[in-house]
Amino acid sequence: MTTDQYVITVDDLRRRYTGGFEAVSGVTFAVPRGEIFALLGTNGAGKTSTVELLEGLATPSGGTVRVLGHDPYRERAAVRPRIGVMLQEGGFPSDLTVAETARMWAGCTSRARPVGEALELVGLGERSGVRVKQLSGGERRRLDLALALLGRPEVLFLDEPTTGLDAEGRRDTWDLVRALRDHGTTILLTTHYLEEAESLADRLAIMHRGRIVTTGTPADVTASQPSRIRFTLPQGIPAGRLPLSLRAGADGRRVEIRTRELQESLEELLRWARESHVRLDDLDARSASLEEAFLEIARTDSDMAGV
Template sequence: MTSTLGANETAPADHAGRETVIAVNELTCTYGSGKNTYTAVDGSTFTVHRGEVYGLLGTNGAGKTSTLELLEGLAEPTSGTVSVLGRNPVTDRAELRPELGIMLQSGGLPSQLTVAETMRMWHGTCSTPRDIDVVLGEVGLNHRTDVKVGSLSGGEQRRLDLACALLGDPSVIFLDEPTTGLDPESRHNVWELLRGLKDRGVTMILTTHYLEEAEVLADRIAIMHRGRFAVEGTLPELIADAGSVIRFELDHNYPPLPELPGTSLTRDGRRVEITTSRLQADTRRILNWAAEHDLHLTAFAARPASLETVFLDIAGADAQSL
């Protein structure tokens, strides 16, 4: 891969010595004016390091896509700064473009071109293009080269969008909902492909509606809510303070539950839900209590804290739009 940094330039590094590829400081983006002003991104600050997959989550309208557009240089911030590989993605777009792979939420490729024609067209726009057949093989489309884009399934079109993003051998890739419309097998194949890119040192910004996708791929995750970063960190850091849940159903008449200090209890008819930070110990106490009283717990589940737990706690009612 080529580098857009000059001979005497180096990308900044953090205190741990990791190269900072993307640096964002107090980034703000607003639309409209006066009473009609809408703030899509509100003072975001974060960094992304070489070879890192950074997951950007949030409900629809939280500011994910607007943030990506600012990082990609497709829009200019209202205030704040963005640096990609030490350069401004708007004013230095020509120098940065060979390093970037961009997979938009909707590719908009010409529907009347075949897959092969589309790739040849894209190939001509790249400074250091890879072999077309190799890239199509990576995304599982090498058997569809003669098919028109408009005749591809939605999932196949997303894989073609990904192929175009990978064709220029980028060192930084922006992935906006990369596996939307893919069947489970194709989704897992794309995950393996992205893991391979990460192993080669490629840096990725990933937005996705699939929380499992972020859990599998992302080194760090930020959750946006109403234009702001609500939380940011590794998956273990994000779920450390989230509550695990024990659920079961019982007849209306049952003996008092055992004392479970530090838990939150919710009853809804026959359904009982307990939120706890001590899942194993409290699950054992509930099961022992049921055995002592010869009770049958139907629909029993003990679920550890997850990214979904964190997301729903932050998003609240907005989570319905996920």
């Protein structure tokens, strides 16, 4: 793997804390240049511990990590000017204005873009004169992102980038992240919003108990789970009248069918309904979501761990 193709490479990465607890247990993945890669996981899965190693904030207990071809901890001077980091919480001086905070940060940043440009990118241009302590939680997250973008990073680490944003702010941030990717920035993000990962990520990995349990495109991951068809049967029509091939779970008149052949199953169901003169109320058919796949992966792995 060359640094021209892969800007982040992780091989058998481990992180052990005092007392012997291993938060990261042999993680391996690679991120190509110009990709949005989402690292997901349950609480305590090891996401933050992994990202801190990628950002060069700590040294691994085992394995290797390279960012832009360098060890981000031992070769920090070669890596830091070329990356941007958006932490979960910035911790800025509360009495400085937004513009003053950005200028202070730009003074410590190589190749800093104009402060006004960075603030406009995240929608804070008109709030440049407001003190940080007067910003909403969502506006502070926008400021976090603006500072991460000041150095025109080749690699951008986003830790829960839209926490605290309203729906409009979240969508605006998504558009900005996609635009950055389209201009060549490689982005690694963590998020608890699975819809966000499903919408943004070119590829993703799900961590659980310090390990990666699945990786692939969002479509690859969701394809591992069955689709579902839900509907309500008329009064007096039991679920037992459905064709045997449509294995269904029913709660009274409400029926749910899980299938890996959504189109074929839906066609069979509708044909049966037409021939039986049965109306299916509240009919809803859809593929599995990333959230369903995530919860199933976490549940299955937890069940296996308890065996």
